[in-house]
Amino acid sequence: MQKTPFFPRMMSLCESMHWKEWAGYHAVSSYQFYHDQEYFAFRNSAGLLDVTPLFKYRVEGPDAADYLSHIMVRNIRKLKVGRVAYLCWCDDDGKVIDDGTVMRRSETSFFVTSADPSYAWFSRFRRGYDVELEDVSDKVAGLALQGPTSRDILRQTCDADMDQLKFFQTVSANVDGYSIWISRTGYTGDLGYEIWVENAHALKLWDALMANGRNYAIRPAGLDALDVTRVEAGLILKNVDYYNSLHALIEDRKSSPYELSLGWTVHLNRAPFNGQQALKAEKASGSQWTIAGLDIDWPETEALYAKHGLPPEISTMAWRKSIPIYFDRDGAQQIGYATSGTWSPILKKNIALATLQTDYVDLGSEVYIEMTVEHKRQTVAAILHKPQFYDPERKKSNPGLVGNDK
C-alpha cells in the first residue's frame, strides 16, 4: 500500500483510524467515528479531501486535441483553453470503460483524470499523433476542497482571481512560491474545487489551506462523507453503478454512455472516435437501460417498520449493493436494480440511484424497491426522479462577478 504525500497530516488527524484502500493508497474513510460532521462541512462550510489516488495523465503535443478526441466521447478539439470537460470513454462497441475529466491547460497541453489505470488503453491510440502521454499519477497530488466557503479559502491562499473562475474552468495559480492549478470541479455537486500540485509542495498546500480555512470552518473529510454527497448529486461511481467494460466478466455488465445517463457527454456527429459507430446505432434504436434517481417513500417505510413495532432503521452511511426494483407492488415484474443509495441529511429523503429498463422510466411515476424488514422481503414505493437530487445554485454561480458575466 502506498501513502499519498498528505499521509502524515491525515494520519495525525484521523481519530477514528477508519481507513480504506483506494487505488493502492491509504485513504481516510472518516476522520471521526461518524462521518456526519465531515458531510456537513461539505454542505455548509468546506471539506478537504485527498484525491491523489485518482489516476492522472499529462497529454501534450500539437496533436493532443485530435488524439483525445479520438479516445473520448467528447470532441476535445472544441474544448477551450481553461475549460474542463467531464466525460467518459468507450471501447469499440461503445461501452464505457471509465469516466473522468479532461482539462485544457493550454492549446496543446491537457490534464486527464480517471478512476482506473488508463495508460495502456490511451497509449494504444498514439500511432500517427504527435503527442506525449505521461502517467503523472505518482508525481501530482490532488486535494478536493468542497463546500460553500471553499472559494473564500482559496482566495486567501493563492493569487488566482477566484471570482472569475467559473464552473468547470481551470486556472494556474501561485501559493507562496510554488505553483498549483485549480479546477472548479468535484464529486459533491456543490461549490468546490480540485487543486493539483507537484508532490514536493503537497504538504505546504495542505497546511496553507487548513490555516486559511480555520475562519471558514474547514474540516478534513473522508470518503464516507463524500459518498453521501455524490449520491445526492447523482454522480455515478465505477464498480458500483457500472463496470469498466474492459474488466466486465460478461456482456451484460457493460454499459453505454446513454445507459449511464451520460448521453449528454457524447458528441456523436464528428470525426471518428472510439465507439462512434455503435453509439450512433444505439442512438438511433434506443437504449435498453437508463440510470434514474429514486425517492423512496418515507411514510411507507415507517409503516413497514411499525408493523413490527419498530421505528425505521436506516443507516447513516451511503450503501452500495444491488437491490431489485419492481414495476408492481407485489414484486412480480422486476424492471431494474438500485446500485447505491443514502439517507440525505440535507434533503431529509431516502434516495437511491437505479439502473432501470428505459421503457419504464417516466419521471414522477411510482416504482417499488425491495426492502427487508425483520428478515422479511417487502416492497415500498419510490418516485422516479432525475439522478441529481441536490443542486444548489452556488455550485455554478459567480457572485463576485458583475453584470451578465454572473
Place this chain on the structure above:
Amino acid sequence: MSQYDAIIIGAGHNGLTAAIVLAQAGRKVLVLERRNAVGGLAAGNPFCEGYISPGLLHDTSMIRTSVVDELGLAQHGLEIENTPAPIHLLAKDGKQITLSADIEATAESISRISKTDAEAYKAYKHFMDHIASWLQTLLDSPQPALPGSDLGQYFQLFKKSIGLRRLGKDTMMELLKILPMSVEDFLDEHFESDMLKAGLAFPAIFATYNGPRSAFTTMNLLLHETASLTRVKGGPMQLAGALEAAARAAGVDIRTGTTVSKIALAEDGSVRSVQTDSGEEFTSLRIGASISPVNVFFDLFSPYEINHRLAAQVENLRTRGLVAKVNLALNKSLDWKASFEQPIEYARTASSFTEMEKAFDAVKYRQYSQKPLLDIFVPTVHNKHLAPDGHEVVSILAQFAPRAIDGGWTDAARKEFLESVIETLAEYCLDLPASIVGSELLTPQDIEARYNIRGGHLHHVEHAIDQLIGRPIGSCAQFATPISGLFLCGSGSHPGGGLTCMPGFLGAQAMLSGKD
C-alpha cells in the same frame, strides 16, 4: 470533382490489371499514379546515359497466363511463352547447370556434376508436377476465409482440402511433412551436389527474412517451383507496356504524376473520394489500392479513421526490405567463365547452403552480406534497345541488403556493397570491371523512396507463413477491407509475390462482386 465507378491507386502491374478487369466489365475507371510513368516495379528506368534498366522485378516466370488471356494482353503486344526461361546456376570454376522446362535436358546438364542428382532431379520434378495443380488452384483463387466467416467459405476451404486428398495419401503425407521444413533439410533428402541444391534453394529465400536453414522455406520453394511457368519476351517492361495499352484501350483514365494524399470517408464510414496533394478530388464508392497495405492504412487516412485493432495488425506486418537492385551498364557483352551456346538471360550465384546462410547471418545483426547472393538478368539479350549497339545491361537483385543497417546506408556503405556485388559477379565472368561504364544501386531505402513502399520490400509484405495465410491480415484477406468500399489489389493482398498479376485480377473481381 469527377465521378468514377472505381478508382485504382497505383499504376503498377497489379493496379493496371485491376483497372483493366473493371473497365472491361463496363466500369468507368481512374488510375492514379504517383510516379511519372506507369508500370511500377515492372517499368524500365533510364539509369545512365543511353542505358535503360528493366523493371525492378525482373523475373517474369510467375505471370499467370489465365490473367493474360482474360485481359487480352496478346492483342497489345505481349509475347508470352508457356515455358519459363532457362536459369543458369553458376560455379566459380566455370561449371554450370541449366535449369529449364525440358527435364531431360536439365538432367543431362546436372549429370555433368552428379549422375545421381540427375536421376533424383527427375523424381523431384515429378513430385512438383504432381502437386502443381493443387498449389496453382490456391494461387489462382481468393484465399479462403478463416473460421468465423460464412458457410460458403467453409465449403471452399473444404473443397480445397479435398483437393489435397486427391493427390493421394502418400503425397498428402509427404506435403504435410515437408511444408514446415527448411529448404536445406528438404533438398538434402534428394540431392548431393551443393551447387545444385543452392541453386534450387535460391528462390525459396529470395526477399524473405530467411536463410536456407530457416523453417518453412520449403513452402516458398514449392510455391516457386510450381508457379514458375512462363516467360515474357523482352522482360517485365513489355508486360508494363502491354498492360498500359490494354488499359487505355479499355477506356481507363490514367493519371501519372498524381499523388493521392487522402482517402476521404463519408458520414457512414465508407469511402467517398480520393484527394490528391495538388488539391484535386475524385469521387468513387469503390477504391482499389494496389500500393502496400501499410501505406494504404497509415498514409491515406487520419489516425482516428483506422480502428486500433486494425492499426495494430497493420503495424505488426513485417515489411523489411532485404533485396537491393544493382543495374550495370557494360560497353560490351557479358563474358561468362562458363561457356554457353548462346547468350544467357537468367543466372544465379550461390554455390552452397553455407554461403547462403552466411549471407543471411548478416541480416540478423543489422548488416548487409559481405558476399551477397545474386539473381542476375541480362535483358539486352532479347531487348537490344535498352543499351547502345553491342553494349549490355545487367540487372541484379542482390541479397541480403536490409533496409535498416547499423550506421545507415552511408555513401561508404553503398560503395562497399556495390563493390561487393560487382566483385561477386566478377568471380563468374571474365574482364567484368573494365567493361562497366555505369551503375546504379537501389537499396531497400531507395526502393522505399522511389516507389513509396513502406519498408522497401519487393512484395510489399514479407513472405512468411503467417503473412501468406490470410495475407496480409485476416480482415483484409479477401481483398475487401474493414473500410467499406476500400479494397486491396496489390502484392501484399495475395500470396505469390513478384510479377503474377493475380492480386490485381482477383482484387478487381472482389470489387465487382461487392455490393454497393
